[in-house]
Amino acid sequence: MRWRAYGEHAALLDCDSLTQTIAAHATIAATRPDGVAELVPGARSLLVVETPGSGALAAVRELLSGADLEHPPGGEPREITLDVTYDGEDLELVAQDAGVSTKDVVRLHTDAVYTVAFTGFAPGFGYLTGLPEPLRQPRLPTPRTRVPPGSVGIAGEFTGVYPRVSPGGWRLIGHTRAVLFDPRADPPALLAPGDRVRFRSAG
Numbered sequence: 307m308r309w310r311a312y313g314e315h316a317a318l319l320d321c322d323s324l325t326q327t328i329a330a331h332a333t334i335a336a337t338r339p340d341g342v343a344e345l346v347p348g349a350r351s352l353l354v355v356e357t358p359g360s361g362a363l364a365a366v367r368e369l370l371s372g373a374d375l376e377h378p379p380g381g382e383p384r385e386i387t388l389d390v391t392y393d394g395e396d397l398e399l400v401a402q403d404a405g406v407s408t409k410d411v412v413r414l415h416t417d418a419v420y421t422v423a424f425t426g427f428a429p430g431f432g433y434l435t436g437l438p439e440p441l442r443q444p445r446l447p448t449p450r451t452r453v454p455p456g457s458v459g460i461a462g463e464f465t466g467v468y469p470r471v472s473p474g475g476w477r478l479i480g481h482t483r484a485v486l487f488d489p490r491a492d493p494p495a496l497l498a499p500g501d502r503v504r505f506r507s508a509g
Contacts (some may be wrong), residue, residue, distance in 0.1 A: 309367060312353060315343075317363050319352040319370075324435065324463075327352055328423055329378035330370055331499060336379040339365040347424040347499050349433070383421075384501045388467065389508040390416075390458050394478035396446070400460065404440040411479060412507055414438045420465065420503040425495065430469035430487025432497035437465050449475030456481045458505070465505075482508075 307326065312318040321327040331347045334354070341360020346353040356362035392412045394400075401408045420434035437460060445461045450473060453459075457468045459476030468474060469486035482505075486496050497503065 307370070315358050315363075316353060316355040317367075319354065321350050321352065324349055324423055326375055328421070328435075329375040330373075332378040333370060333373045333375065334366055335500065337369060339369065342366065345499075348426070349424065384498075385504065386496065386501055387504045387506050388458075388482045388484050390480040390482045390505050391508045392480040394458065394480045396459075396477035397479045400441065400443060400477050400479055403443050406440060411441065414441055415460075415465070415479065416505050416507050418505075420505075422497045422499050422501040422503060423464075424499055425497065428469055428472055428487075429489075430495045430497065432466055432486075432495075432499075432501075432503070433464045434466055434503055435463060437463055441465075443477060445475040446477060449473055453478065454481065456483060456486075458482060 308320045310318045319330060321330060327347050327350060330352050331345060334345060339362050341357045341362030343357050344355040354363060354366050397408050397411060401411045418436050418438055420436040422432040423435045425432050441460050442463055443460060453468045453472055453474040455468060455470045457478050458480040459466060459478045461476040467482060467486055488494055
């Protein structure tokens with residue numbers, strides 16, 4: 307891991323892997339040193355923002371220097387279940403590339419328990435880890451210009467749900483009616499880093 311200054315009141319931790327990022331985030335979130343204003347995880351990085359004058363960045367660096375990131379604190383994460391209709395445009399393609407039936411794709415996707423590693427791309431979009439190996443497939447060669455809201459997709463090691471209409475290159479396997487982002491809600495995003503997510507077939 308390597309720290310880099312990020313303005314006057316923040317630091318960026320470059321991590322060696324997504325697993326290390328998740329562990330560092332969980333370690334800081336479990337103790338939350340005074341003055342930590344914001345934690346923003348990414349695929350291989352973690353941004354730590356402090357309240358000016360709090361000394362939180364120094365406290366976080368000391369905390370992680372002695373932390374066992376191989377066995378981070380578990381805690382009791384929120385668990386969210388999303389009902390999905392598995393009728394995505396790429397369901398047959400995913401099944402073909404995985405060498406299984408479409409029913410097996412649904413079974414594999416719904417049997418797994420996922421963790422929100424980080425959010426981004428669009429407000430409310432969570433990158434979920436825990437995708438079974440046969441479903442870890444590349445993005446589409448040519449992204450779609452319009453992906454409907456609620457579309458459930460897979461790409462690489464991640465699965466996720468498009469919270470609003472947007473371009474996208476993930477392989478679509480279904481859709482959900484769940485609202486992933488509502489600016490009037492508190493909090494506005496349904497998913498947050500560290501949450502556990504399950505998908506349930508809606509038939």
